[in-house]
Amino acid sequence: MQKSHRAEPYKIKMVEPIKKLTRSERERLIAAAGYNAFQLKAEEVYIDLLTDSGTGAMSDRQWAGLMMGDESYSGSRNFYNLEAAVQQYYGYRFVVPTHQGRGAEHLISRMLIRPGMYVPGNMYFASTRLHQELAGGIFKDVIVDEAHDPYSTHPFKGDVDLLKLEKLILETGAGNIAYLSLATTVNMAGGQPISLGNLQQVRQLTLQHGVRIIHDMARVAENAYMIQQHEPGHQHKTVAAIVKEICALTDGAVMSGKKDALVNIGGFLALNDQGLYEEAKNLVIVYEGMHTYGGMAGRDMEAMAIGIAESVEEEHIAYRVHQVHYLGDQLKDAGIPVVNPIGTHGVYLNAAAFLPHIPQVQFPAQALTVALYQEGGIRSVERGILSAGRNKETGDHHYPKLELVRLAIPRRVYTLAHLDMVAEAIMATFKNKDNIRGLEMVFEPKYMRFFQARFQQVQ
Structure with missing residues (x-):
């Protein structure tokens, strides 16, 4: 399928350099971060899709x-x-x-x-x-x-x-x-x-x-x-x-x-x-x-x-959602399991289908965020069992039906070429999915644990 391009409704007048580290460097850094992308330094990230909150470019x-x-x-x-x-x-x-x-x-x-x-x-x-x-x-x-x-x-x-x-x-x-x-x-x-x-x-x-x-x-x-x-x-x-x-x-x-x-x-x-x-x-x-x-x-x-x-300007909001769908449609066409239909602020990978060999108690969505960083320097966020937290009465995890990885696209920051590179990294990760290992939590904070929890890979 031919990619659907739509011109940005703005022009760029300031740039911020970004650098892609080597794979060995990324593997070392994510391990040091306790396999939690929140703990990475921003300068260690190539394309940052952790969140669209506060990460956009002002006019x-x-x-x-x-x-x-x-x-x-x-x-x-x-x-x-x-x-x-x-x-x-x-x-x-x-x-x-x-x-x-x-x-x-x-x-x-x-x-x-x-x-x-x-x-x-x-x-x-x-x-x-x-x-x-x-x-x-x-x-x-x-x-x-x-x-x-x-x-x-x-x-x-x-x-x-x-x-x-x-x-x-x-x-x-x-x-x-x-x-x-x-x-x-x-x-x-x-x-x-x-x-x-x-x-x-x-x-x-x-x-x-x-x-x-x-x-x-x-x-x-x-x-x-x-x-x-x-x-x-x-x-x-x-x-x-x-x-x-x-x-x-x-x-x-x-x-x-x-x-x-x-x-x-x-x-x-x-x-x-x-x-x-x-x-x-x-x-x-x-x-x-x-x-x-x-x-x-x-x-x-x-x-x-x-x-x-x-x-609420028509051209702005149309292009903002277009970027999300541009990435989502590429992944769907490549057979990558994503949440349907594509939403508005990010593309969500279906980690349960992406990594069916990893049980939910081994945090498959978190494991996928690690693999995406290792492959392409892409920072994303888990939206599954880790984010759901624990049941206050039983002390056990909440077990949500959705086990997702969110690729949130900042507003007015990345070009379609950047999103092409994201798609390529996800496709490469999918080809290597059977080698991705689950995680076990070794540190769990009291509140909103996904921000600061630390993990080690299951052997």
Whole structure:
């Protein structure tokens, strides 16, 4: 199949040199890092697909915005520019800046969760679920079953299963539901979007029972693009209009500006309820900083305000998703097992099918991240049993149905030629897959173990 090329909607005016080390050097370095790519130095990585969070390239307008930073301790004009951007493009009334999305997750969890309350969601994300659990909440997955099937080609695998959600509400009582945690798109399912039609039905159900929807909107523009492209009846709408429609169906949002908003640090909590806003303003002073900066420099708030506007530009978002599908389609054509359909922020390798000889307790997805680094200097991240953590009651691992490796593509950073090299390295790894060994964990931190765990290869 001929590769589908699409020209970048930008030109490059600054470059950062990268260097590919020898295979023997890479083998030595990943072993010294405890077979965990998070522990590698950035200079030891050739193509870094560890995450798309905070790793994108800012525009000339954003860099110019940095020079307009007002670093006043209180009332920075950059806060009001950010507030105006959130109100214009997302429609939420109130904004509380945080140092990144995790700070917003912490605030909303402390505000809305009482011990023993349930937090349903369309699949978990590690930091989100951890904050919910630290506040005493119990996460319940209410995503459609297709999301757990890497072979399903359902176009909106981020959809909420309405029957699962209603069953939970009726069994526990609406008063015991802290809120519905709803992500656009769903990271752990492979960057899969939720449909607008499903969200409308979810909103109707939650209003009927008095349950809030808190929106994880880190990649809402990517989700809106997939609605525009694949959900009937929305092709005539702009991405910006669909983004605002999505947000209007929720009560508040946590945002990592390091994704859609195209900045390297920062986030916010957005709310419509003034009472919750006043509470959040008070809490943010305790944990982050004044409510008009919340752990961010004024210059970074300015860059985020500009990035929000850029994130919904049609050419930008179309090319951003095109790069992901460009890589995904090459791998599919080569017979590499990937999650279908290809999502929006990265390509997810199906590690269970890639390495069927490695049992799940030997961390096959983590082993595959090691092999990809050894082969091509590519840094990726595990999204399987390691990321799922342990069951607090039994002490055993959680055993997710999906055992994946995520290749997250930073925005406006790599060219299609870089992605060609990634594809070639993955194909070479696949040919040598039978020689890849499983791993055993030799160090396990208490929280979000995938960041700092260390391993040794099974002999």
